Amino acid sequence: MQWSLLRSVGLVPAALVLSIIAANAEGGKSAGPSEFLLIAQIVLLIAVGRGLGEVMQRIGQPSVIGELLAGILLGPSLLGWIWPEAQQAIFPKTPEQKAMIDGIAQFGILLLLLLTGMETDLKLVRKIGKAAIAISIAGIVVPFACGFALGEFLPDALLPDPQQRLVTSLFMGTALSISSVKIVAVVVREMNFMRRNVGQIIVATAVVDDTIGWIIIAVIFSLASQGTLDVASVAKAVLGTLIFLAVSFTIGRRLVFRLIRWANDTLVSTAPVITVILLLMGTMALITHLIGVHTVLGAFVAGILVGESPILTRQIDERLRGLISSFFMPVFFGLAGLSADLSVLRDPHLLVLTGLLVLIASVGKFGGAFVGGTVGGLNYRESLALASGMNARGSTEVIIATIGLSIGVLSQNLFTMIVTMAIVTTMAMPPMLRAALARLPMNKEEKERLEREELEKRGFVANLERPLLAVDESVNATLAAHIAGLIAGMRGLPITVLHVGGLAKEQEKGRDEETSHEAVVKKAAETVSGSGEAGGVDIVTRTRRAELGEAIANEARKGFDLLVVGVEKVTAIKDRFDVKVEDIAAEFDGPLAIVAAKGRHLKQPMPDTLNILVPVSGSGVSKRGAEVAVALAQARSGSLRVIYVATTRDKGVQRGASRGLIQEEGILKDTSELAARYDVDITTTLRVNRAPEAAILREIDTTDVDLVVMGVDRIQADHLSFGGVADAVLRQSKVSVLLISSGEARRTPVEKA
CATH class of the missing domain: 3.40.50.620 (HUPs)
Incomplete structure (x- = not known):
């Protein structure tokens, strides 16, 4: 099935390649950027990237690996080697054409970081903040020293300017020390480790890594462009980042929530909340760019603030995730693969040097993160899993290498070596992380x-x-x-x-x-x-x-x-x-939720405690009532009694008392486990062969409860109705009643509590 998928994916790119070549042959090369080429590039990257991503997921790898491989296959490494004319026709190196798709990819990565921020548990990050900082520092210092040392020993033939070896060495150190928060976040999410403690530490550390890394790059860029260190620009980046984070997590948190609520409640246009969030993300990305740090930090922080907003986060997540996964991610990661020309590695000398670079980068980052995890208070297995996760370089290295290439501190061969290292470490990360986490049992907490x-x-x-x-x-x-x-x-x-x-x-x-x-x-x-x-x-x-x-x-x-x-x-x-x-x-x-105050609540409608009775039946709406009862009991430190009434109408009783009792006891056990998860003490009662309303009312009369919480179904009728049991309890109960209804009316009345 996987091979047939690959074949079907291959047909689409082949047809597009032929159509583009035919168009170029008929009309000649366009002097300016072409919309036709842009659409063809997007279609190719999505088709091949999503197809290979599907195959990767079927064999236990994250789809991002397939998207990176798609770029390699469509780039100079394979298509450019086999059919260079077609590759150059589809992905010309003209700055104008390249800028068009780069813009789409860069906006997509901001959306990806927005989504990652929304999934980040800031409380957990605060809890492990010491570990994240220690890991980040050690995880940068050790590989940076290794990369710098490697740069000092590189042959002159690989350097664009041997006189500027220091700057090249600093760039090498930076490239080896930074993890790609984008790749790390995607891989950790796709492997379902985002909610694990180690997964949160990995993402938090990658964010710190990325932030420190861009500040280091600002320093190196100053050295490379001016020959001296511009202290003012570095201070601006550091202080600006600290002020930006401080304002974001104080005033910004409140402001984001108010903006979301205002847009939802006031604007009548389509998807107003998404519009406000995109504007917010873009504004914060621009702010981080202006203070000298990469735009991804602004998008990530915007995502955290949106995720902490107490309303509408599920709808936002659902609307964004599909578009990002199906459109923006294949384009971005495909372009990262396109940037590398692996055909140069046919030179044995370069191949050996690239292998040495990958080895030094992996050992340095792995060792540094492992040491940092140990210093930060993680145990051996947690540090091992963390070090495995932090070794992915991905698109951050491509961006860094591109900057180095553009300002003349990296040669084309060094650029290709760094991109190769990024791809190899990224592809090695998922199996390493999966193997490490398999040996990492979850603690009780x-x-x-x-x-x-x-x-x-x-x-x-x-x-x-x-x-x-x-x-x-x-x-x-x-x-x-x-x-x-x-x-x-x-x-x-x-x-x-x-x-x-x-x-x-x-x-x-x-x-x-x-x-x-x-x-x-x-x-x-x-x-x-x-x-x-x-x-x-x-x-x-x-x-x-x-x-x-x-x-x-x-x-x-x-x-x-x-x-x-x-x-x-x-x-x-x-x-x-x-x-x-x-x-x-x-x-x-x-x-x-319909409230009827009775009994002691007529004189004290704001009680200090709540002694709650909740009837259950095993239905979904009954469980909803039990959830509300557990929450109220937990909030007011009150008592909770659960009653299940098995009547002759229940199928379990008709099949036989013993089998029926097993079923009812199971329902009571489920409710007890729900209460136990929230440290709520409960008392359970099973009543057999009684009318439900009579049994519930008797329980009210014989116990010290002051509130009945019932989950009830809306029954389809010409008036509001929840059935005879709910009506009897609501009218005859001597204590307060809270009815929790389902959202939709049922067609057939059901006489269950």
């Missing part, structure tokens, strides 16, 4: 973190990004605000409070700031986080300036993923909800 993150990927509460609170001036509203504040405070989620009790002018009369719902939300969030700043929760107040349905619809389009409803009257006659609740639910397609 890391295993628990990864399991929790995997669980959270499928979870409801952990994936919430933006709750909306719709309230009037009732006790129900106060309890709803308290619950919403607890949920928001756990993860620092921004929350919007929409007052639906009346029109704006009526609501603005006599509002007390200390007892307002915003104050309740803030206080609840502070109790969770222990912070005096609402746990990082940003609260926005909106008053209803239109009919209720229209007001909810206007807010719903802004991307809220949970609507918490707290209004004075919840139920009406028979099995109907109050008309206000129905109007709210009709305009919101996502999950609802």
Whole structure:
């Protein structure tokens, strides 16, 4: 299958080569840049790069290796050797034509660094910051010394100017010492090691490496261009970088979040948030360029800030990832492969020197990173895995070598040797890293973190990004605000409070700031986080300036993923909800949380603790209710009771009591494990052969609970309905009830809790 894939990929480039040659033969060579050639180059790089990337992934290598190989195959190393006319026709060396596709590639790498920054866990990076700095310093100093020494012993024939050997040696040292954060990030992500502790250390260290490396390059460039060291430009780069990082992670963090929310809530054009993020990325890249550091640092920091923004990160990631992977990455990494002319290595002397360069570069970087990891507090196996990951040079070396070639401190042969080293070390990195990590067992803390993150990927509460609170001036509203504040405070989620009790002018009369719902939300969030700043929760107040349905619809389009409803009257006659609740639910397609305060919460709607009962049935929406219950119990240090009611309608009971009990006990065990992951103590109860609503109400009467949390399905009907069990509990319970609904209505009523 892989060979057939290769053959099919080969047909497209061959057809394009022939068409381009035919076009050139008919019309002659164009004096200026050609759009036709640009499109042909892009099609070739995508077709061959993605095809070879597919093959690489099937044999356990990251796709970036295939994209680099595509550039080598289409460049002077193979196509230029076999059919030089075609290669030169497709990829002419005219500056104007080359600049066109280079521009696309460079913007693509900024997007890649943006995405990498979004996936970087800054808390984990801070935790291992000491290790990252130690690794970076040792990982630069050791290979830099090796590269410098090699440059001092190179034969004069390889030097563009033997009188400038010092500058060439400094360039060699720099080329050998820097890891490519772009290649490292791509490989670590594609190998699914991004969330491992070592993976985070590798990426963080590569970023530090890259930053230090560009400052070193600024120093060397000053020496090469002026013959003396320009202290002012170096100081500008160092101080500018420090100021840029300080401002970005203080004022910038808040500003980015506000920009994203403003764009999402205010602009009506298509994909406004993506537009703002791209502008932000470009601006920060320009700033880092102006202070004398490479643009990738600005894009990476922009990605971190976007990733830390508490809203819309999943949608942004999904929209960007496909475009970057399918378009920009094959172009960028393909061009890196095109830059190397490996045909010169047919000279045995150059081949030996290139092998020596690869050896020195690998030993120097591997040894330096290993020593740095040990000094930074990593154990032997972690340091081994880290050193394996840091050995990839990739496109950074190509950029450095290109700079050296352009300013005359590297010869064409030295350039090819450095690019070859970059390709070899990049291709060697994935198997080395995979082998090293295979010998690196996860410690208990890391295993628990990864399991929790995997669980959270499928979870409801952990994936919430933006709750909306719709309230009037009732006790129900106060309890709803308290619950919403607890949920928001756990993860620092921004929350919007929409007052639906009346029109704006009526609501603005006599509002007390200390007892307002915003104050309740803030206080609840502070109790969770222990912070005096609402746990990082940003609260926005909106008053209803239109009919209720229209007001909810206007807010719903802004991307809220949970609507918490707290209004004075919840139920009406028979099995109907109050008309206000129905109007709210009709305009919101996502999950609802409907609050009804009862019992002790009528006098104390902001309780110090919550003793929660949660009925479970094994369904998805039931698990959602359990997740919310666990989160609330964790936030308020309360108790949690879980009840499973097995009725004669359950298939397990019909097959036999023993088999049925195994199933129910498994469901209770799953819920217990969920609670254990968040250090919440729970009590489980199994009731058999009772009507669900009767069993739940009996449990309420016989235990000291003050809140029932139920996950319920919306049932398709001409009015809002969650089924008979939920209706009975909501109406007959003596304690407060919180209904957590699914986002879509089910066609068939299901009588389960």
